[in-house]
Amino acid sequence: MSHGPLDVTTRLDRLEAANRVWRRLAVASWILLGAVGVLGQAAAPPGRPAVPAHVVEAERFVLRDSTGRIGATLGWERDDVRLALHDPAGRPRVVLALGGGPGLSLLDPDGRTVRAALVIGPDGAPGLALFDSSGKPRLAAALFHGRAGAGAGAPREPAPAVAAYDAGGVLRASFGLRGSNTAGLELSDARGGGRVLVQVPPNGAPGLALRDDAGRRRATLDVLADGTPALNLNGEDGRPRAALSLVTGRAALALADRAGAVVWTAP
Numbered sequence: 082m083s084h085g086p087l088d089v090t091t092r093l094d095r096l097e098a099a100n101r102v103w104r105r106l107a108v109a110s111w112i113l114l115g116a117v118g119v120l121g122q123a124a125a126p127p128g129r130p131a132v133p134a135h136v137v138e139a140e141r142f143v144l145r146d147s148t149g150r151i152g153a154t155l156g157w158e159r160d161d162v163r164l165a166l167h168d169p170a171g172r173p174r175v176v177l178a179l180g181g182g183p184g185l186s187l188l189d190p191d192g193r194t195v196r197a198a199l200v201i202g203p204d205g206a207p208g209l210a211l212f213d214s215s216g217k218p219r220l221a222a223a224l225f226h227g228r229a230g231a232g233a234g235a236p237r238e239p240a241p242a243v244a245a246y247d248a249g250g251v252l253r254a255s256f257g258l259r260g261s262n263t264a265g266l267e268l269s270d271a272r273g274g275g276r277v278l279v280q281v282p283p284n285g286a287p288g289l290a291l292r293d294d295a296g297r298r299r300a301t302l303d304v305l306a307d308g309t310p311a312l313n314l315n316g317e318d319g320r321p322r323a324a325l326s327l328v329t330g331r332a333a334l335a336l337a338d339r340a341g342a343v344v345w346t347a348p
Contacts, residue, residue, distance in 0.1 A: 186199075197212065263280060265278065288304075320337070
């Protein structure tokens with residue numbers, strides 16, 4: 082099957098739509114993990130019937146050593162049950178809590194700054210986040226529930242995503258693999274705007290899209306499923322203005338007007 086120089090724009094539109102999906106995944110990966118301040122521990126699963134025993138009830142327990150140093154605390158905080166393990170200086174370093182979902186957070190020696198967090202969101206999606214010394218997110222990974230599988234009642238396919246942030250907490254790079262096994266990588270500028278998108282769908286036809294600072298697609302490079310390579314240059318409105326492709330072994334060039342209508346081709 083042959084393709085005209087401008088015919089690939091349909092596929093590129095699908096590429097751009099997929100790009101928006103990747104951005105939502107990357108942003109959502111931090112939204113999910115941003116609740117580390119209220120991480121938690123779920124209730125223990127039911128076991129054998131309890132043996133009658135004495136019951137000790139309290140709102141808070143504090144474990145101290147012989148010198149009075151705090152080693153651990155267990156109790157209610159901000160309407161949440163938390164277990165905290167303290168270092169020799171008495172500062173909390175490990176916290177288990179429930180919050181919006183069961184999770185674990187690891188703190189800096191200051192006892193306040195979260196440096197790593199592992200959480201399971203309300204929808205059951207697990208996530209991991211790493212923070213810098215100022216508590217800003219730098220790396221996040223999550224296993225989202227992607228699209229539903231084929232057939233009624235089929236489980237949702239997992240959609241793993243990884244996001245990297247700069248020192249200002251701005252999303253700069255994201256990678257994801259959707260349930261359809263389409264891999265995508267996006268690189269963003271200092272404002273968080275996506276500028277470069279690389280995607281490889283299941284059919285193995287790779288695509289590259291470059292966007293300007295307004296988010297408009299200005300250049301694309303694709304190799305279609307039938308092996309046809311195509312380069313497109315777009316105007317400020319995102320419409321194709323020049324296209325170069327290799328169709329059935331012959332190079333083809335097409336130029337279009339502002340409305341996207343082809344006005345010149347060669348050969």
